[in-house]
Amino acid sequence: MxxxxxxxxxxxxxxxxxxxxxxxxxxxxxxxxxxxxxxxxxxxxxxxxxxxxxxxxxxxxxxxxxxxxxxxxxxxxxxxxxxxxxxxxxxxxxxxxxxxxxxxxxxxxxxxxxxxxxxxxxxxxxxxYRFSPQTERLAEIASGGEIGTVRQAVAEFGHRLDDPSDVRGVGSLGGGALGDVGCYCVSGLRLLFGSEPSGASARARFDGEGSDAADREISGILEFESGFGTISCGLDSARRESLTVTGTEGRATLRAPFRPDKSGGEILLTRGDETTTETFEPGDPYxxxxxxxxxxxxxxxxxAVGPGEILGNARALGELLASARSGGSPQPIQPAT
CATH class of the missing domain: 3.40.50.720 (NAD(P)-binding Rossmann-like Domain)
Structure with missing residues (x-):
């Protein structure tokens, strides 16, 4: 052959x-x-x-x-x-x-x-990050019933971006916390819930006025059918990176979920009084x-991260940003047609 x-x-x-x-x-x-x-x-x-x-x-x-x-x-x-x-x-x-x-x-x-x-x-x-074994394992935990029905998930990703010329923080070039690191958080939440959110709300600190101002710190909530997903991300704070999912029967936290190529990850899985740890070596996700x-x-x-994923993430990101620019007004997310 x-x-x-x-x-x-x-x-x-x-x-x-x-x-x-x-x-x-x-x-x-x-x-x-x-x-x-x-x-x-x-x-x-x-x-x-x-x-x-x-x-x-x-x-x-x-x-x-x-x-x-x-x-x-x-x-x-x-x-x-x-x-x-x-x-x-x-x-x-x-x-x-x-x-x-x-x-x-x-x-x-x-x-x-x-x-x-x-x-x-x-x-x-x-x-x-979607192609790393640790991501696949966390998605398996969330969807396979090991922690029951997913009710809450929290995604954090932030770091210090001090260079004002770095395109990742330039609002006129599409930069900002949501575009740089928050997009990972939204992708992770959608993966854990296994569905698309129906609503979004967010608050942010911008570096100026107008549509070209970049969000430097942003926190938001996505509403899913079975529960809520929370994002916390920024460009002006110490580095943080974690993804936690809580269900009716337990909880799992993945440390270093979004850059598995750097240091590998660790999943802490808790059910009742018992906590187990699963470790992962740095992979080759690229x-x-x-x-x-x-x-x-x-x-x-x-x-694997094709048209459906592109549309789902863009809809959620767009409404989170719209909510933040309006001072936190809840925004509906239109379903795929």
Whole structure:
């Protein structure tokens, strides 16, 4: 049986996550080959060549989209450019793996999903944590009855972002706590409840006035059919990262849920008076993410974090942000149509 050729991947931009995460992961996998990297800044050519010595270095994103040897595109651009360049890549006939958050605007997400589905192209959001064994185990605990029916879940993710020029904190570029780390929290809550929320409310501290102000600290509640999910995230506080789910019969907490590539994780599972601990080694979630994406392309299926996940997260994120900008007014979340 002949092995399938690796997916020929092009990368838009020389973002840190591309150079330090995706390109090394592709080197570790036979399923993906980085064919080309495009940059708008000539001073990054040597850096790109060092990170991806086998790839062509192109000047300008459009040049990459027109390259016939590129089958799929990875987009690690600032948040505000995700939907725009996804649409351009899909229009060029390329499959797309876009970094998280795909969009904070659910309408942009819906437009891209419709385009991908209509074109028969794979579309995936880059939540690599979903491919770690510790995430799979926590989801199993929540859905398999080990703690009963899920009633509450709390997701925390925050860190200090002191550089004012860092795009992750620039509101005009889609930056802010919700887009940088809160999107992980929302994704985790949706995974634990196994459903979509019907309502959202949030309060935030912004770095200014108007729609371009970035949320620096934000807390919110998502209402699910069986209970409530709480997020707590920020860019101005000490690092925190945990995911706890509480059911009618017990509770489970996963430490370091969203960056399993750094230190591995630990699940504390409590039922009654008994607490057990499960530990996990640092995994290779970026490689597994790429391999799922490549498999989706070759098999003609949706990726694990595909259109349905993209729409669900974008709807929840959009309404949390709308609530925070309105001073905490509850916002309904429209169900998928």
């Amino acid at each position: 002949q092995e399938e050729s690796p997916l020929r991947l092009g990368i838009l931009g020389a973002a840190r996550i591309a150079l330090g995460g995706i390109i090394p992961a592709a080197d570790r996998s036979p399923a993906v080959e980085v064919t080309a990297v495009a940059s708008r800044g000539g001073d990054k050519r040597d850096t790109i060549a060092d990170a991806a010595p086998g790839a062509r270095v192109l000047e300008g994103y459009e040049a990459l989209l027109q390259s016939e040897d590129v089958e799929a595109v990875y987009i690690p651009l600032p948040n505000s450019l995700h939907a725009e360049w996804t649409m351009k890549a899909l229009s060029a006939g390329k499959h797309v793996l876009c970094e998280k958050p795909f969009a904070l605007d659910p309408e942009e997400a819906a437009e891209a999903v419709e385009k991908a589905r209509g074109s028969g192209l794979a579309l995936m959001e880059g939540f690599m 490689r597994l993410e790429l391999e799922d994406f490549a498999g989706a392309v070759r098999e003609g299926r949706d990726p």
